[in-house]
Amino acid sequence: MEYIIDVQDIHTFIGQYHILEGVNVRVPEGSITALLGRNGAGKTTTLKSILGLTPPSQGKVVFNGREIQGMRSFDIATLGIGYVPEHRAIFRDLTVEENLKIAERKKGDYARKQEFIFTLFPNLKQLINLSGKNLSGGQQQMLAIARALVADNRLLLIDEPSEGLAPVLIEVLMEAIRQLSTESTIILVEQNFLVASKLAEHYVIIEEGRSVKQGKMKDLVDDKETIHRYLGAA
Amino acid sequence: MSAYIRKNYLLLIVLAVLAGLFAAAAKGMESKDFVITLLRGLSVGSLTFLVASGFSLIFGLLDVLNLAHGTLFMIGAYIGWTVYIRPDTFVDLLTPLALIVSGFLLGDLWTVLLSSPQGATRSLLGGRMKRILPWAGILVSALILFLVLSRYPIAYWSLDNYSESPVAIAYNAGQGQDVLEPPAVFERISPWLAFSGLAIGSLLFAFSLSLFGQVKISVPRITWRSFLGFAVALLAGLLLFVFNDTLTGFLAGLNRNWLFLIAVLVAVSSGVALGALMESTLIRPLYIRPTYQLMLTLGLGAIGLEMVRAIWGRPEFTMPRPELFATASGDGCPATSFADWWQYHCSTMIVLDGRIRIYNEILIPIIGVIVLIGVWVLLQRSRLGMIIRAGVQDREMVEALGINVRRVFTQVFALGVGLAALGGVLAAPSIGLSNVMGDSVLLNALFALAIGGLTSYPGAALGSLLVGLLQQFIIKYGQIGIPIPFTEIVFKPTPPIVPASTILLMVIILLILPNGLLGRKE
Numbered sequence: 001m002e003y004i005i006d007v008q009d010i011h012t013f014i015g016q017y018h019i020l021e022g023v024n025v026r027v028p029e030g031s032i033t034a035l036l037g038r039n040g041a042g043k044t045t046t047l048k049s050i051l052g053l054t055p056p057s058q059g060k061v062v063f064n065g066r067e068i069q070g071m072r073s074f075d076i077a078t079l080g081i082g083y084v085p086e087h088r089a090i091f092r093d094l095t096v097e098e099n100l101k102i103a104e105r106k107k108g109d110y111a112r113k114q115e116f117i118f119t120l121f122p123n124l125k126q127l128i129n130l131s132g133k134n135l136s137g138g139q140q141q142m143l144a145i146a147r148a149l150v151a152d153n154r155l156l157l158i159d160e161p162s163e164g165l166a167p168v169l170i171e172v173l174m175e176a177i178r179q180l181s182t183e184s185t186i187i188l189v190e191q192n193f194l195v196a197s198k199l200a201e202h203y204v205i206i207e208e209g210r211s212v213k214q215g216k217m218k219d220l221v222d223d224k225e226t227i228h229r230y231l232g233a234a
Numbered sequence: 235m236s237a238y239i240r241k242n243y244l245l246l247i248v249l250a251v252l253a254g255l256f257a258a259a260a261k262g263m264e265s266k267d268f269v270i271t272l273l274r275g276l277s278v279g280s281l282t283f284l285v286a287s288g289f290s291l292i293f294g295l296l297d298v299l300n301l302a303h304g305t306l307f308m309i310g311a312y313i314g315w316t317v318y319i320r321p322d323t324f325v326d327l328l329t330p331l332a333l334i335v336s337g338f339l340l341g342d343l344w345t346v347l348l349s350s351p352q353g354a355t356r357s358l359l360g361g362r363m364k365r366i367l368p369w370a371g372i373l374v375s376a377l378i379l380f381l382v383l384s385r386y387p388i389a390y391w392s393l394d395n396y397s398e399s400p401v402a403i404a405y406n407a408g409q410g411q412d413v414l415e416p417p418a419v420f421e422r423i424s425p426w427l428a429f430s431g432l433a434i435g436s437l438l439f440a441f442s443l444s445l446f447g448q449v450k451i452s453v454p455r456i457t458w459r460s461f462l463g464f465a466v467a468l469l470a471g472l473l474l475f476v477f478n479d480t481l482t483g484f485l486a487g488l489n490r491n492w493l494f495l496i497a498v499l500v501a502v503s504s505g506v507a508l509g510a511l512m513e514s515t516l517i518r519p520l521y522i523r524p525t526y527q528l529m530l531t532l533g534l535g536a537i538g539l540e541m542v543r544a545i546w547g548r549p550e551f552t553m554p555r556p557e558l559f560a561t562a563s564g565d566g567c568p569a570t571s572f573a574d575w576w577q578y579h580c581s582t583m584i585v586l587d588g589r590i591r592i593y594n595e596i597l598i599p600i601i602g603v604i605v606l607i608g609v610w611v612l613l614q615r616s617r618l619g620m621i622i623r624a625g626v627q628d629r630e631m632v633e634a635l636g637i638n639v640r641r642v643f644t645q646v647f648a649l650g651v652g653l654a655a656l657g658g659v660l661a662a663p664s665i666g667l668s669n670v671m672g673d674s675v676l677l678n679a680l681f682a683l684a685i686g687g688l689t690s691y692p693g694a695a696l697g698s699l700l701v702g703l704l705q706q707f708i709i710k711y712g713q714i715g716i717p718i719p720f721t722e723i724v725f726k727p728t729p730p731i732v733p734a735s736t737i738l739l740m741v742i743i744l745l746i747l748p749n750g751l752l753g754r755k756e
Contacts, residue, residue, distance in 0.1 A: 051634055077636035089631040091624040102620050103635045151636065 003062075004029040004185045005050065005155055010059030010069070012042075012049045019045045020056065021209040025187070027155075027202070032177070032186045034200035034217065036193065036231055042209045043189040044086055047157045050187075051083055052076045064154065078105060082148030082184075086159040088140045090147075092133035096124060099132055099143055103150035110150050117146045120176050138169040145176065156180065159189045174199055193231055197221050205230045244747055252700070259707050263714060266588030271710040272703070273595035277664070278678070279702025280602025284657030286679035286686075286694040287609060288650030294626040294689035295646050298517060299528055302535035303654050304676030306505060309538055310655025311662040311671060312546050314501035315400075315553045318493055319407050321485035322414050324500070325478055326388040330432055332471035334379065337436030339463030342454045344444035364445075371442025378435035382428050387418035393547040404551040404667075414486055417479060425475070433468065494556035498659050505655025506648045513647035518640070543669055550668040555581060559593040559663075594664045601660060605653065606695055613691060622646060626689060678705075681736045685743050687753020696751055704739055705732050 003026045012020040020042050027033045035043040048054040050061055052073040061069040068076050077083065091099050100117070101110050118125045121142040127135065135143060141161055148156055161177065162170045170192075177199055180186060190196035196203070197217055204214040207230055220226060239246065260268050289303050300306075317324045392398040398415075406412075420428070454460070474481070485493065512534065520527040554560070559581050561567045567580035568589055575583055575592055582589045583596075590596070613619035621642050625632045633639045657675065665671060678701050686697025708727045715724035727735075743751065 053630055053634060072638075073630075073633045074636050074638045077634055083631075083634040085631060085634070089628050091627055091631070093623050093627060094620060098620050098624075102617075102624055102632070102637075105636050147635070 002029055003027060004064060005187075006060075006062040007046070007050060008060040008062070010046075010049055010056035010061065012045055012054050012056045014045070014054055019054075019209055020049060022059075023049075023206060023209070023211045024214075025204050025211060026214070027185055027187060029154075029185050030181070031202060032181045032188055032200040033202040033204065034196040035187060035189045035204050035206055036196060037206040038230070038232060039191075041206045043206050044159055045209075046206065047083070047159055047187065047189060050076075050157065051081060080152060080154040082151065082153035082156045084144045084148050084156065084158040084161065086163070086189075088137075088144040090132040090135065090140045090143055093131060095129050095131050096135070096143055097128045099147055100150050103147045105151040109152070113150050117149055120149075120179060121146055138165050138172075141165060141169075141173060142176070145173075145180075149180070154184050156184050156186045158186060160191060161188070162190065162192050162195050170195060193227070245751060248743060248746055248751065256703070259711075262716065263710065266586040267710060267714065269586050270588045270590055270595070271706050273590055273599065274709075275703035275706035276599035276602070276699070277595050277702070278705060279699040280599050281657050281661050281675060282678045282682050282701055283602055283695055283698035284605060284653050284660070285675050286682045286698050287605070287691065288653035289676075289679055290683050290689055290691065290694045291609075291622070291646055292650040295622055295629075296513075296517075296521075296643050297524065298647075299531065300647075300650070301528065301531040301676075302512075302538060303650070303679070304672030305535040305538035305542075306508065306651050306672070307654040307658040307661075307675050308542060308667075308669070308672035309508070310501045310505050310658030311553075311667050312542055312658075313504045313655070314497040314659030315404070315546075315551075315662055315667055317500045318497040318553060319400075319403060320389070320391065320414070321493070322389040322417060322482045323391075325474070325482045325485065326418060329429075329471045329475045329478070330383060330386055332467050332474060333429060333432035334436045336433060336464050336467035336471070337438070337440035339467055340437070340440060340460065341444070342460040343456060344441055345454060346456055347441075348444060368442045368445035371438055371445065375435045375439035375442060378431055379439070382423065382431035382435065385423040386428055386432075387420055387422075389415055389418040391415075399549070400546050400667075401549050401551040404553065408552055408554040412486075414482070417482070429471070429475075432471075490554070490557040490560070494663075498656065501659035502652050502656045505658075506652040508655075509648035509651025510644050512651070513644045517647065518643075539669060539672075546667070548669055550666055552666045553662040555593050555663045559591075559597070591664075598660055598664065601656075605656070609649075609653075610691065618642065618645065677733070678702075678736070681740050683750070684740050685750055687750030690750070690752040690754065693750055693752035700739065701736050704735055708732050708735050 005025070005027045007023060007025040009022050009024055010020055011018070011022060023042065023046050025033070025035070025046065035046060037043050045054055049056045050063075050068075052068070052071055052075075056069055059069065060067055063076075063079060063081065066079070068079065091102065094102065104110050123139065124142055124146060127139060132140070132143070145158065145161070148158075158177065161173050165173065174195060177186065177188070181199075188196065188200060190199075197220070200217045202214065203217050203220050205212050205226070212230065213226060263271070285303055285307055289300060292298055292300050292303075391400055391403055393400075396402055423431075485496070488496075516530060516534070517527060520530060558579050561579045562581050566574055566578035568582040568584050569575035569578060569580040569592075570584050572583075574580065581591060581593065583592050584590075613622060621632060621637055621639075625639055625642060629639050658672070661671065661675070679698070682697030682701045683694055684697070685700055686693030686695070709729075709732060712727045712729065712731075715726045717724050747753075
């Protein structure tokens with residue numbers, strides 16, 4: 001099978017802490033893969049290590065057939081990886097439109113993608129001149145995802161999209177993410193197993209900095225023991 | 235609206251009190267004194283703002299407290315003075331400068347040499363050689379450059395002989411006398427040896443520096459374009475050498491207004507180049523160690539100060555005002571209107587029976603406002619400004635979008651230092667050149683930023699304005715005195731109260747609004 005991204009046994013330190021101690025993630029093109037695990041297991045750090053924000057000290061990250069570990073973050077992103085971080089990281093002093101425009105990599109990216117983005121999130125269109133700090137949590141999350149769509153990204157890294165959102169909004173977001181997966185491959189970090197299990201086709205469980213189990217989501221849903229052991233929930 | 239008032243009532247109260255104080259201060263003096271004091275306050279505020287805005291841009295985006303900013307303000311003034319008073323020295327310096335820069339314009343070639351697997355340099359870079367080679371190269375090239383430069387003829391003033399010192403030159407220039415010395419000639423080194431030495435030294439230096447870099451993943455292709463910058467720099471160096479006397483003569487014969495404009499441009503671009511060099515070589519390796527960075531900027535400030543002392547000497551000297559502001563008295567001066575001023579080039583103008591200095595109290599505030607608006611437009615309307623505003627909040631996210639934040643860091647640092655240099659060269663004809671001219675300006679700028687809010691651009695403007703006005707009003711009241719109500723005492727603030735009052739204002743405002751007037755909560 002063709003993998004768009006192949007993370008091979010990466011180790012990452014933050015300061016002197018050994019956060020990742022051997023993580024493997026393989027993601028087939030055009031699918032959603034969920035990274036599962038408890039708080040502090042290393043899911044976010046895995047995403048950041050792919051992007052080079054916390055560069056791995058060992059191991060390989062192969063994106064689209066090319067080794068990218070050790071490259072600078074902005075070079076990695078330019079290869080076609082979009083990032084929707086935890087807590088959204090919307091630019092508070094920029095307007096919604098500026099938040100989208102800043103993500104342009106080529107001139108005209110925003111103009112080209114505008115229609116697609118606003119069909120996906122019709123709400124954003126009315127907020128276009130509002131500054132980021134005046135958005136609600138749900139609107140910020142939509143904007144954060146929209147921002148990752150402005151440039152041509154083959155891979156999207158989405159971190160905890162449902163965090164702190166009302167159930168109605170989570171439904172909307174799930175629908176949006178499902179639509180996106182027809183265009184690009186997605187790695188999703190999600191605490192809410194229900195959300196993750198509905199969206200993702202594949203899963204990787206990370207436990208104490210190691211990837212301990214991966215496979216197809218539909219097998220995991222029936223595997224109560226694994227769920228209980230690693231995710232602590234049913 | 236009411237929500238805004240509820241949220242910012244403290245700020246509104248403080249602003250109302252300040253406005254009340256301002257009105258009271260205005261009422262306490264005659265209108266001519268008021269106009270003069272107001273304009274002087276604007277002038278000091280503008281100079282403060284030029285330093286404060288750069289400082290705050292740098293701190294906001296890079297988290298670097300650039301304590302060398304006062305020194306860079308001073309260096310801007312001294313560079314501007316040199317171009318203005320001694321164009322021969324300036325022109326003489328251009329050729330070596332172009333040659334030294336030339337090697338660094340071959341960046342692509344160095345990358346390729348370093349990256350190509352069969353490249354000769356790769357095999358040299360095994361084991362211990364990898365550590366020694368760059369340093370050895372830097373040492374050898376520095377030696378070559380030093381040997382050549384110490385023999386390179388540059389028309390230069392003398393610090394030991396008073397009649398040839400900057401003080402005397404500046405005085406003579408102010409009297410309208412010619413200050414150029416006979417052109418320097420090649421005696422201790424032949425021109426061609428000097429040129430080839432500088433070019434070779436530069437090539438070796440640039441190559442050695444590139445050895446420190448990592449092997450890049452994307453290797454550029456070598457075409458004739460890769461050599462374009464190098465060739466242009468070499469050619470420019472040679473042309474400047476051939477036409478040295480012509481250019482010097484042209485500059486020296488130029489109207490003082492145009493020469494001043496050129497001096498300002500050279501000072502600002504030197505500031506920009508110096509800032510870019512500082513950030514990319516010295517500041518950049520220390521982003522992970524902020525305390526070291528702070529000490530580095532402090533040390534750089536001290537080094538800069540000593541270099542200025544070594545080159546231009548310790549005594550203070552003046553910079554004559556450009557011709558438009560030169561005529562002190564007689565023949566229609568002091569002017570009574572701008573038309574008079576334009577016709578007679580007066581240095582002063584009568585406004586409401588008071589005499590104001592046009593350069594200090596009108597030109598400088600106008601430039602301050604132009605810069606204020608210009609940088610504001612840059613921040614709000616350009617892509618660079620958008621990246622800066624976003625980066626102030628979250629650098630990591632900006633980088634994750636595929637933007638080279640480090641390059642933006644260099645640009646912002648260069649911009650900040652350029653603004654400081656602009657402040658310096660503008661201040662020179664007004665307050666003169668001295669080794670300490672940067673200190674008080676930096677202090678004022680720091681107070682202004684604390685008052686206005688550290689990383690807020692409008693805050694920098696408001697704080698600078700307040701500091702300038704407060705100081706000038708206190709100085710004025712030191713002359714005319716404040717009658718204390720219900721007594722016969724007239725209180726005259728003494729000079730030491732001037733800086734103290736600024737600090738007092740800062741303390742009061744910080745007690746009420748811990749983030750300054752327009753600063754954001756941390």
